[in-house]
Amino acid sequence: MSVGDKNNTERVAAAKPLFSPGDIERLKETFGEVLESGRLILGEQTQGFEEEFKTFVGAEHAVAVSSCTAAIQIALRYHNIQGREVILPTNNFVGVVSAVIAEGGQPVLAEMDPNTFCGDTDDIIARITDRTAGIIVVHIAGLISPDIKRLRQVCDERGLFLLEDASHAHGAKIDGQRSGALTDVGCFSFYPTKILTTCVGGMLTTRNPELAAYARSVRHHGVGGSLEDIVLLGNNWCMSELHAALGRSQLQQTDANVDHRNRMVARYRQGLQDKAWLTIPVCPDNIRHAYYKFPTLLAPEVDCLGFRRMLFEDYGIENGAIYNPPCHLQPVLRQKYGFSEGLFPVAEATLSRQLCPPIHSGITESEVDRSIASIIAVARRFGLE
Ligand SMILES: Cc1ncc(COP(=O)(O)O)c(C=O)c1O
Structure with a gap:
């Protein structure tokens, strides 16, 4: 079995605390x-x-x-x-x-x-x-x-x-x-x-x-x-x-953990670069990103939920979006304030395309490689590659 193999369903966690x-x-x-x-x-x-x-x-x-x-x-x-x-x-x-x-x-x-x-x-x-x-x-x-x-x-x-x-x-x-x-x-x-x-x-x-x-x-x-x-x-x-x-x-580990997250995101960027179906936002030079999450965007025509579900169910790659639904579409606030779809069109259109692959302080290079290969494998099955 190779990385990104459909049957290789050992999970890659989306988030995980790290205690040595x-x-x-x-x-x-x-x-x-x-x-x-x-x-x-x-x-x-x-x-x-x-x-x-x-x-x-x-x-x-x-x-x-x-x-x-x-x-x-x-x-x-x-x-x-x-x-x-x-x-x-x-x-x-x-x-x-x-x-x-x-x-x-x-x-x-x-x-x-x-x-x-x-x-x-x-x-x-x-x-x-x-x-x-x-x-x-x-x-x-x-x-x-x-x-x-x-x-x-x-x-x-x-x-x-x-x-x-x-x-x-x-x-x-x-x-x-x-x-x-x-x-x-x-x-x-x-x-x-x-x-x-x-x-x-x-x-x-x-x-x-x-x-x-x-x-x-x-x-x-x-x-x-x-x-x-x-x-x-x-x-x-x-x-x-x-x-x-x-x-x-x-706290003693925080800087090292943030460095690790940055290295793993660099690996994701390299593995997923130049994909027409995936936008990876750039981080401005004057900012050190902490990469609590690594949000990317699938192309608008992709069935994002279907993509994410297949990535998890067939390849074991946990994934998410921050935050979907946005606050104005959460049931409690819809009910309290009468909010509905269309109120914040950019948030609605953007967040429904979001894919956050796994990133955490203990994620390994091979887990990132498996996530990359699995994302590409799903893209192939969606006819994007
Ligand atoms: C952006 C943001 N603000 C506030 C909170 C609330 O934090 P807590 O659960 O520690 O109250 C969270 C939660 O998890 C969060 O992601």
Whole structure:
């Protein structure tokens, strides 16, 4: 049996966390120490992870929380979005929209850029009104929005907050500066599929000391000086010491993992270059892509869902799209706001063509080669080759 063989159905995972045997041994020891210490939240591990993460990102403050959604809600609560609008791209994880709604804001969805898969900057700016509180920019797939500086300037001029959702972009850089330190506030997810995982968890990064102090209070029920002294409306959004220990271990590998992802994507690019039926977006020279995902586009005439299904069912190559359907076509938001097809034609036309082949920090060259050969084999069966 050869690579790309129809019957070679051993799976290639679309995403997978990476823990080396050495990491696991060291973590077992650290977990033992944490459990014996009796300090399960807000201890040495959390403090250490925050210090190391803030240094990694180049931010002045980092506050560990239970998820990225919690980090986003804290930032939105700090900016008091009640009754005001927050602009964010429709090509997004629906939980970000839910966070805006949960904090009493009005989500204003915007169109996407088909070349970067990030939000369409012109459309985002055109949607600013006197009710706008701020903008959430999402570094989709690990590509820092190439227009981040323009967005920052507009937000500064108009007195709006700019929140970076860097859930896909651990370790990504633009002009040498890391994601999470580019705007007023950065929010990271450490969900199991992410480049850096703590099983579940998140981090808020900022240069604003007041926001950092606010986040430290709100993540722990709004405590003031003590647990008896509740000064803000908060929640239980703490990260546990075990999760923080895991984060510290993962952080040490993040740059190497991002380098590995870049090397594997270069291999995909070489193996899939010059295919008339596949568009592979280029990454601008001033950006270090994190390649949380590797989105490509099948030609419009290809039955994309059929292609993806065959790739998985006949060749074992897991694959996906980020995000299809886009937020405005998710049942919950259709029902709540009456959204329907045609609202964001670029997002709809682009995302329905998307194919994200497997990429993760532990993927091997031979798995990438199998994915490439399988994609080409499917293309042949679709009469494209
Ligand atoms: C872009 C984006 N934002 C936010 C989130 C939410 O992260 P979490 O699950 O840590 O709350 C995710 C999720 O997985 C995401 O992909």
